[in-house]
């Protein structure tokens with residue numbers, strides 16, 4: 001297999017770094033640490049379709065990052081884009097919101113099992129913040145229980161206390177517990193009785209740099225009971241998993257019901273809309289909070305969301321994602337075994353997380369991923385991956401072939417570890 005080079009990408013990064021902080025800031029850019037060594041990665045997209053994107057040098061990638069989640073059906077899906085274009089022709093950002101907002105809320109509340117209402121915004125962080133505000137307003141309490149290693153966006157209340165830009169007061173009510181630790185949760189509740197507004201968690205632990213952890217049997221049912229018994233609002237941050245496990249919500253998938261469910265990446269195939277779904281008892285409270293944004297009621301993403309959800313359901317929804325993910329993981333795991341590499345694959349298969357366990361530094365893992373990327377399969381080092389419904393059998397087979405060749409290159413470079 002030929003390996004890619006990126007001269008036009010690199011030139012564009014030089015231009016970008018003169019006018020944009022970090023060139024490309026945040027998790028889509030080289031500064032965040034997901035793309036190491038950065039020489040192995042493309043930096044800019046030219047165009048995208050289905051399971052692929054093409055970079056500025058014309059290199060094609062089977063994309064297992066899916067824009068970090070939003071590409072759930074396949075890039076530039078014909079049906080979703082047609083619905084968005086039709087809406088664009090009649091109205092988008094208007095003074096009175098389009099009736100499409102109502103249709104979208106009706107579809108979401110019919111689709112998501114726990115949802116009695118839906119409140120729309122743009123990004124995941126908009127709705128995790130609204131969920132936290134709603135819980136505080138509903139309970140009159142301040143404290144928030146987080147799961148260690150959490151990520152719920154970048155708002156002040158979600159940040160680490162030692163960050164120089166964070167005010168102490170913003171995070172002094174944050175409590176931490178380990179995922180799956182019911183005894184720890186009971187202790188925190190006991191110690192902070194009458195002060196806790198909410199428990200916020202992702203449906204399973206999909207953190208970075210560690211094997212991802214699924215809920216233990218009975219975990220979520222025990223959490224649900226503890227929250228109900230103690231007047232604690234249960235918020236599930238389904239921004240990342242939402243609709244990849246189950247269009248009825250990841251709480252439904254794991255057999256319990258959240259009080260509020262935060263959705264974003266999976267709901268409109270890349271069009272910018274997020275949703276906070278909630279139970280009836282919280283509707284008057286959320287209605288009373290001053291919370292809005294200039295583009296939050298734009299109609300084009302609503303029309304795209306309706307088309308996307310209907311297509312997701314028609315194509316088999318979460319079950320299809322899980323099946324595709326399982327096949328990708330099986331192919332990569334087989335290649336690892338045949339090359340004598342101890343590769344751990346964890347989390348749900350539609351959001352699989354990988355670590356090579358043959359060294360503690362994670363450098364072997366980075367070397368292997370770099371060889372994979374240079375052969376046209378886009379993965380990152382220290383983050384979970386994502387499936388999309390445009391992945392073909394051929395793509396999945398090619399992924400396994402690339403993984404195999406990349407293992408061969410990496411192991412050959414390390415005879416000290418991989419003795420024949």
Ligand SMILES: Cc1ncc(COP(=O)(O)O)c(C=O)c1O
Pocket residue numbers: 068122123124125126128151152153154202237238239240264
């Ligand atoms: C679990 C989770 N919550 C919240 C967010 C924040 O979403 P956004 O970046 O759209 O604000 C993310 C983003 O990756 C996420 O993965």
